[in-house]
Amino acid sequence: MLQELFQGNLSHVADVRNARIFTHGVEVTGRIDDDKLAIFRLRNNSANPGVVAIEVPLGDSAGFWNAGSSARNHRSLDPDWMGRQVASIVNSVPLGCLYDGGGHSLLSFALDETVREVTMKYGVSEEGKSFVVHLALPEGSATHELAVRSSDGTLNESVPHLASWLASKHADPMNAPGFASEPVYSTWYAYNQRISETKILADVNVAADLGIRTLFIDDGWQNFGNGRGYQGCGDWTADPQKFPDLKGLIETVHKKGMRVVLWVAPLLLGTESADFAELSDLAPAFKPSLNCHIYDPRIAAARKHIVSTCVRLIETFDLDGLKIDFLNESMIYASTPTDGDIPDVGQAMQQLLADLNSALELRGLSDLLIEFRHPYVSPAIAPFANVLRADDCPGDAYMNRGAIIDARMLAGSRIVHSDPIMWDPTADPAVSTRQLMNAFFGVPQISMPLSTLDRGHLDTIKAFLGLWKQCSATILEAQLEPSLPIDGYTTVLARRPGKQTVIGLYAPSVVKYDTQIGEECLIFNVTAEDMVVIDVEGSAPTLVEVFDAAGVKHSTEKQNLTGLIKLKVPRCGWARLTQMTP
Numbered sequence: 001m002l003q004e005l006f007q008g009n010l011s012h013v014a015d016v017r018n019a020r021i022f023t024h025g026v027e028v029t030g031r032i033d034d035d036k037l038a039i040f041r042l043r044n045n046s047a048n049p050g051v052v053a054i055e056v057p058l059g060d061s062a063g064f065w066n067a068g069s070s071a072r073n074h075r076s077l078d079p080d081w082m083g084r085q086v087a088s089i090v091n092s093v094p095l096g097c098l099y100d101g102g103g104h105s106l107l108s109f110a111l112d113e114t115v116r117e118v119t120m121k122y123g124v125s126e127e128g129k130s131f132v133v134h135l136a137l138p139e140g141s142a143t144h145e146l147a148v149r150s151s152d153g154t155l156n157e158s159v160p161h162l163a164s165w166l167a168s169k170h171a172d173p174m175n176a177p178g179f180a181s182e183p184v185y186s187t188w189y190a191y192n193q194r195i196s197e198t199k200i201l202a203d204v205n206v207a208a209d210l211g212i213r214t215l216f217i218d219d220g221w222q223n224f225g226n227g228r229g230y231q232g233c234g235d236w237t238a239d240p241q242k243f244p245d246l247k248g249l250i251e252t253v254h255k256k257g258m259r260v261v262l263w264v265a266p267l268l269l270g271t272e273s274a275d276f277a278e279l280s281d282l283a284p285a286f287k288p289s290l291n292c293h294i295y296d297p298r299i300a301a302a303r304k305h306i307v308s309t310c311v312r313l314i315e316t317f318d319l320d321g322l323k324i325d326f327l328n329e330s331m332i333y334a335s336t337p338t339d340g341d342i343p344d345v346g347q348a349m350q351q352l353l354a355d356l357n358s359a360l361e362l363r364g365l366s367d368l369l370i371e372f373r374h375p376y377v378s379p380a381i382a383p384f385a386n387v388l389r390a391d392d393c394p395g396d397a398y399m400n401r402g403a404i405i406d407a408r409m410l411a412g413s414r415i416v417h418s419d420p421i422m423w424d425p426t427a428d429p430a431v432s433t434r435q436l437m438n439a440f441f442g443v444p445q446i447s448m449p450l451s452t453l454d455r456g457h458l459d460t461i462k463a464f465l466g467l468w469k470q471c472s473a474t475i476l477e478a479q480l481e482p483s484l485p486i487d488g489y490t491t492v493l494a495r496r497p498g499k500q501t502v503i504g505l506y507a508p509s510v511v512k513y514d515t516q517i518g519e520e521c522l523i524f525n526v527t528a529e530d531m532v533v534i535d536v537e538g539s540a541p542t543l544v545e546v547f548d549a550a551g552v553k554h555s556t557e558k559q560n561l562t563g564l565i566k567l568k569v570p571r572c573g574w575a576r577l578t579q580m581t582p
Helices: 155-167 198-209 247-255 276-282 300-317 326-332 345-362 379-384 397-411 430-437 454-476
Strands: 011-016 019-024 026-034 036-045 051-057 061-066 082-088 095-098 105-111 117-124 130-135 142-149 185-187 214-217 261-262 286-289 292-294 321-324 369-373 386-391 415-417 490-496 500-505 510-514 520-525 531-547 553-568 574-579
Touching: 011 026, 011 036, 019 026, 019 142, 036 155, 051 105, 061 117, 095 155, 105 130, 105 155, 105 198, 142 490, 155 247, 155 397, 185 198, 198 214, 198 247, 198 454, 247 261, 247 300, 247 500, 261 300, 261 369, 276 300, 276 326, 286 326, 286 490, 292 326, 300 321, 300 345, 326 345, 345 379, 345 430, 397 415, 397 430, 430 454
Parallel strands: 185 214, 214 261, 261 321, 321 369, 369 386, 386 415, 500 520, 510 531
Antiparallel strands: 011 019, 019 051, 026 036, 036 142, 051 130, 061 095, 082 117, 095 105, 105 142, 117 130, 286 292, 490 500, 520 574, 531 553, 531 574
C-alpha cells in the first residue's frame, strides 16, 4: 500500500518481524542483527532528502509513543495524514513505538540522525489497514543507521533500549552533581517575573526548614524582565530595582547551605538591550511571540558570544548551575540560507554546546547542574546537560506525571525533574498533595510563595518531601514500569529488588503484590477512592501501616496477607507493607 501512496517510488528492501521497510533515494549498504535489534546501514545517494518508510499490519494497535507528542494526547493513533514531527538536536528525537492494548511492542524503531533536521510522518493508513512511518533524511550524501527491534518486548523495554542505542553513538552523558537529585525550590510559578531579592530571602528560609537545599532563580531576575516579553534580553545583568545586590543574595543563600541555579535564555536578544545595536547582525530573525530576536548559532561570533555570556554569569555570581532555556528557538533558522561557518542549525547547536562544555572545563567549572527541558530531550544532547525537565504544565498534575514518565523513557543517566509544582494556595492542603504525588517519580521542584503559605500546606510539603527522600534511591535508580500511556500512566512502579518497591496508583486498579520478593512496598493512593485493592500472590505475615496525606499514621496492623485484599487508604495517603519473619 505504501507503494501506491508514493506512486511506486519506494523500493521494498527488507523485513523485520511483521514490518516491511522501503526506501527511495537511499541505498541499504548492510544489515547487522545484534542485541534484539536489526540495524540497517543507509546511504543517501542524492542531493535531495532520502526517504525511509516502514509499514506494519495494524493488528491490535492501541497507541504510538514518540518523544515529540504531548502527554495530553494520550499517545493515541493519529491517521497518517495527521501524524508529523520535525526532530533535531533541540527538538524531540526520531524514535517511536507502536504498541497494543497489553503494552507489547508491534513496531519499535530509531534513526541515528539526532542532530540534523529529520521530518517524521506517521499514522494509520486507511487504505492499507496498517501503520506507516515515513522518515525524510537530511539532504546531501551521508551515512545513517536505522534500528528496528527484532524481538518481542514491551513499550517499557523497547523505548529505553533504543534510547540507549542512540546514546552509544555520542559522547558520555554529563556527570551530575549529587544535589541534582535533591528537591528544588523554583521561583517561576511562585512569582513568575515578579520576583525580588526580598521575596527570595523570605522563601529560602522556609525552603530550608522544609528540607530543600537548591534554589532555582528563574526568569525575571534580569534587567527589563517584566511582562512576559523578552524585548530586554541580551545584556544579562540583574534588574537593579528587584536585585540591588544579586551576588550578595547568592552569597547569603550559600551560607544557608543551599545551592543556586540561575535561569538564562542566551539565544534571545531584545531591541531594548544595551547590546542590541552592536550584536543585532548576529540575530537577524525576529520571533513575534517572544518579542525579541534570536541569535543564529550558525555564525561563529554568535556562538562565541553565547558561550561567553554563560561563563560570565557562572563566574560573576558563583553559581552552582544554569537553567538554559529556549534553545529550541534556534530552529527558526532551519532551511534558511546563511553565511555562517556551519550551514545546518542542528550541527551548529551541537558545536555551540560542545564549546560551552569546553569553556567550563577549561575554567574548572565542570561540577555544575545544567538543566534542559522538553522538547530538547534527545540522547544526542545528553553530553551537554545532566538534568532533563518535564515540559511546562502549570497546575496540570496529569500532564506533569506523563511528561516525567516520558522523559524517564529517554533520559538514561540524566536526572529528570518535574515541571515546577503549583496549586491554589486557598484550596485544601489535599489539593497540594495531589499535585505533589503526581510528580513523585521525578525530582520535585516546588514553586509556591512559601513565606505566605498557611501551615497546612507547609506541613503537607514537608511530609511529602520526607517520604520522597525515603524512596528517592528507588525512584531515581530503578527503570520505571508504568501502565499504558494511552491510559495516562495510571499505575507506575519502581523496584529495587530485595530492598523496596514503590507503586503510584493514579486511577482505581488492582495492585499485584508478590510476597516472595521480601522487601518493603509502598503504595500511594492518588485516586478518587479511599481504598486500594491488592492481589496478593503467596502468603506472608506483613506489617501494614496506613498514613494520610499529611503523613499522619492512621493505623498499624499485622496481617497474614493472601488473595484479594481491600485496604482502606485515605485519598492521597499511602500504605507501607513490610514483610515480617514468620
